[in-house]
Amino acid sequence: MDKKREVIFSDTTVSIASAVREVFEHFGGAGSLLKSSGDVYLKVNAVDLKNYSFTDPEVIRETIRYFKNSGAGDIYVIENCTQSNFTRLVFKATGIEKVCRETGAIPVYLDETGASPIYLEGLESFIDISSFVYERLVEDREENLYVSIPKLKTHSMSQVTFSIKNQFGFVHQASRIADHNFRLHQKFADIYRVIQPDFVIIDGIIATNHGHYIAKSNVDECIVPMNCLIGGDDPLSVDVIAAAFLGFKLEDVKHLYLAAQTGIGEGNLDNISIINRHLFDKRKKDLTCELLDIFPPDLKILRGRERCCKEGCRRNTETVVEVFYCDHNGRGDFTILMGKDIDPEEVKKIDGPVHIAGSCAIQDYGMELVRRLGKKNVTMSHGCNSLAETIYALGKHMGIKPLKLAGMNPVSSLAALITARAKGTKAIIPPLL
Secondary structure, three states: OOOOEEEEEEEOOOOHHHHHHHHHHHOOHHHHHOOOOOOEEEEEOEOOOOOOOEOOHHHHHHHHHHHHHOOOOOEEEEEOOOOOOOHHHHHHHHOHHHHHHHHOOEEEEHHHOOEEEEEEOOOOEEEEEEHHHHHHHHHOOOOOEEEEEOEEEEEOOOEEEOHHHHHHHHEOHHHOOOOOOOOHHHHHHHHHHHOOOOEEEEEEEEEEOOOOOOOHHHHHHHEEEEEEEEEEOOHHHHHHHHHHHOOOOHHHOHHHHHHHHOOOOOOOHHHEEEEOHHHHHHHOOOOOOOOOOOOOOOOEEEEOOEOOOOOOHHHHHHHHHHHHHHHHOOOOOOEEEEOEOOOHHHHHOOOOOEEEEOHHHHHHHHHHHHHHHOHHHEEEEOOOOOHHHHHHHHHHHHOOOHHHHHOOOHHHHHHHHHHHHHOOOOOOOOOOO
C-alpha cells in the first residue's frame, strides 16, 4: 500500500513564526524544498484590500523570514488581484508591500506583466496568464520553488478558495470574465493540470463564513477564529482537508472533485493522514458559502429560471449589493435582471432604473429596456463576471463612488494607479470619478 499523504495543522496561538516553522520542518524543511535556483515564489491571496479577504501579512512575513534564514535566494511575492482593483494598490493598502520592503522580498504585480497563452484541456480553450508566471513556474518549473499561501475562506461563487482556486490569480483579468459561470470549476481544474504548487500553507488564523467578501457590519456572523496554519506538499490533499475543516465534502466543491479526477494529488480522505489531528477535531466547523442575502428592501431582483449561475452573474452581483447596502447605506430603488428565462410579465412592470447582470439577460432584454426606459436608466455588466462594470453600475444606482471603496487617501490611490498604468497594468477597473 502506498504511503498516505500528510497534511499538518499547526497552532498559531503561541506564535505565527513557530507555526510556520513547524509546518515546513515536518516536510523536511527548506533544505529539502529549495530547488537549483534557490529562489522562492510565494503566491499569496491578495484578491482585494477589503478586510479579511487577503492572506495575513504576518503569515507572509514569517514565511519569507523562514526561507531567508534557511539560505534561500530571491523571494518573490506574487499576485494579480480581482477585477475592479489593481495589485499595486492592494499590496500597499493591506500592508503586503510593507512586509516585502522590510524583509527584502520582491513584490511582483502580475497585472503589470506580459501575457502568455495556455491551453485548458477540459474547456478546450486558451486563456492568458502572466508571462512572469509562465516563464518562472511553467517553463523553469524544475528550478524554482512555488509555495501557495491562500487564506481559509468560503466563497460565494466557488464554495471555498484554497490553493487550487488561488491559482486563478495567475490569469489576466480579461481572461477571467468568460466561463465565470457553471464552467468555472472546470477552469480551476484545468489550470491545476498545467501548474501545481510545490507546497501549500493556508493562513487559517481566521476563516470566513457566508462567502469571501465580508461587510464590516456582518463581521460577528462571518468571521470565525480558527488559529491555525494548514500545510502540505500535495495541494489537492491540503485543499480537501481544509474543505473538510470548514464542513465541505469533496463532492460539495466541484473544482476539487474535478481536480481529483485528473489523478494529480490525493483527494480521498482515507488516504490522507492529518498531523496534529486534535486541532482539526477540536476546531472543525460547519460553515456555509451562501450569502446572508441582506439586500435593500426596495430592491427588486428578477432571476432567470436558467443560466442564473451562482458562479457568475448571480453571486457576483448579489455580493456587491450586500456589501454596498450593509457598509455604505446603498440605495435600492431599482431593479436587477440576471440569467435567462426571466418572467416577461415582470420585466414589463419595470418603470425605473435597472441593472442587467450578464450577457444572457442583456441578450434577452437589453435593447427592449434601453428603448423603453432610456439609456441613462439602464446599466449593463457584460459577460459572466465583469466585476468592474458591476461595481461601476451598482455604485451609480446605489449612490456610491468607486474611489471611496479604496479605503485609502484618494491622492495616494490615484498616484498608485498612475504608476501601475505606467508599468503596463492590465487590470480592469471602473471609472474612479
